[in-house]
Amino acid sequence: MRPLAERMRPRGLDDMVGQGRLLAPGSALRRAIESGRLHSMVLWGPPGCGKTTLALLLAHYAEAEFVAISAVLSGLPQVRDVLAQAQARFEGGRRTVLFVDEVHRFNKTQQDAFLPHIERGTILFVGATTENPSFELNSALLSRCRVHVLEAVSPEDIEQALRRALDDRERGLGDRGIAIAPVLLRQIAIAADGDVRRALTLLEIAADLAAGEGGVVGEHTLQQVLADRTRRFDKGGDAFYDQISALHKSVRSSNPDAALYWLARMLDGGADPAYLARRLTRMAVEDIGLADPRALQMAIEAWQAHDRLGSPEGDLALAQLTLYLASTAKSNAGYVAWKRARADVEAYGTQPVPLHIRNAPTGLMKSLGYGKAYQYDHDVEGGVALGQTGFPDAMGEQVYYEPTTRGMEARLKEKLDALREARAQARGEGT
Template sequence: MAGVARRGSTAGIDSTQGLLQPSGEDLRPLAERMRPAALDEMVGQRRLLAPGSALRRAVENGRVHSMILWGPPGCGKTTLALLLAQYADAEFQAISAVLCGLPQVREVLAQAAARFGQGRRTVLFVDEVHRFNKVQQDAFLPHIERGTILFVGATTENPSFELNSALLSRCRVHVMEAVSAADIAVALHRALADRERGLGALDLRIDEALVEMIAHAADGDVRRGLTFLEIAADLAGPGGEVTQATLEQVLADRTRRFDKGGEQFYDQISALHKSVRSSNPDAALYWLARMLDGGADPSYLARRLTRMAVEDIGLADPRALEMAVDAWETYDRLGSPEGDLALAQVAIYLASTAKSNAAYVAFNEARADVAQYGTQEVPLHIRNAPTRLMKSLGYGRDYRYDHDVDGGIALDQTGFPDAMGERIYYRPVTRGMEIKLKDKLDALRQARAKARGEAPPE
């Protein structure tokens, strides 16, 4: 549940076997052994930790504050928390919101309070802090205010959505970025050269191009890159060479960073939707491929593509909805990977065809009027009158059957409640098939206004 930061490791070479014999400390994964012991060893995060930056000055001077570190996996959140404790000469304790409940949280806070009473501070690192509920998050508040702990919460999710305002008001949010492939390559070279903590004692041979291949495959995650390198080193063996064939085994079936229920998921579906709306089929295809590659449920994507067909294409091209539903059914029949092509095809079509949100806007305006005007009575002339009593009460009286009227439309007859008057919600755009609908409705609406003796609609 809790632990103290440790540094260093030992290893020796067995001269009789010629193999690296790790000590107990070296049984840790390579990524853990190579965890930076100083700020200058961290890769990436130049904006946040650049020399002279506010956070770096605070850390180096030991004047750290409670904070939330928001960033993707493997960007250095845990490492930065460890360094905060090291530079502040404070005890480091770490808990995970995945594994701990409120009793464990209270126990750790009690330990920190006792330590504080003895004149020693505690950096409390809470991993996956967004998984704590409001009550659990509130437990930290008095201890942060009193200075009992220097709170460092790590999250991959947007703190605005996942953390309560009371906790956010007491912490500063620092945004950490995915580490670039070039910076990950630096970490890989460091691990290959380090004979104490890394793989230097193995005397591996690996081409620069393959190091770069691992760095790109890590997809912004330093820990992931070091794990790939460690597996490749195990396959190559001491004194061996990491080859292209070796890496193909190591990197087989990997996927890009993706969280099916988190920030990245919603960012990517937003990118897909907005690419369709912007009539950019190439970008739409890219984001669809990214989400499928990351493990998104294709049925969910089919549902969202269908939503795009009605929200952003609408009556400018009614075929879009039919194609989206057909693609959804095709995927249900074929599954992956064959059915993925049907989704790709409809994404291309939706992005390429004419766009209109007129129906979407019209429906929202109608719903707003329903909420504003409440339960309005149906006008008598358009009520159903199946019985003699209803007819005697005026139901259906003065209704004009449109098919019996010249032109097929009773222009002076309204379909709205009396308290509302005639309304216009649907305003077709001058794109796609809505051009013809616009011409027809504009003429019809002007004729209706004239028949009622009203000014023509704008």
């Protein structure tokens, strides 16, 4: 009565599909497992890539007791109880492989409870997580464990697991005479999205539906099984931040096709369109800037259009914005200039405003020199008073904004270069 995915769980390292880099013959981890000389570890990888199976195999090869707890369901009292049992087992000459699923959900106090037992060797700690351990696990636990990165299983490796399940008469579907075309088996492998457990579950559902159709899994049956499937996505985890990073960097590198793909991936996975609109607006400011000032206007308009239309109609507005941002001229000169100006604000402290550009609404202020010698630019030939500065006296003239030669900034650069040279000459600094 166990699910097919559970029945087909590998019994040895050679039965595992995927993870060839980590478990290849002769690899460090494989040699450690086969020799039984194991270390505490954290297994980091997506769902269905084999973290639980690997933990079970660790216990098998080490001839140790396997104990599993879930950070979602367990509290500190249960953790202490499990550790006390492991201590008693250790004193009796038997080690314990303690598998902690979703270990990133434990808080710091709960994670710290494992530390002395890992140090004494009471337990072989195996934590499983789908989140980046650097962010989710405390440094004390990480310092006592080795992190092993597992990868999503390829469609080819998943197909191998599916064929094995179809042929296995003891644990799989071999005694049911299920027939499925290779091309349809490939569809299941792709739909599983790197998750072996998911693939086997889909195959089992298809086999159950095919029972009334002579045991043949046809295209119509498979369409029912694969309907409304979702891709792997975590609105608050690594997959989320990796994908928004991919979207941003694709826009920055002027690759509209890649940018559109990542936007579609995130919307498909359930990302908040308002969040995506905000990030795209940030790209318009940070990466396009004054090379194309229209980009910011388009970003605001696309955001407003999505607010009014909603999904899926409004998604097209975000798609068109993404294409435009990725295709147009780029400049981060404004972004760099802003950072330089802020750095000088911190470095120079509270500098007084030069007297000539202070406001002088009263006679007293005028008598104190406020506004004295100020040149009204509109009354000066050329419209710019070249001889006066806008910076505090202690700073002198500074250059923060250096326009690029891309897009509309090329014209700004030409004008500003000429003005800066003229100001330098007016101050007697020109060449």
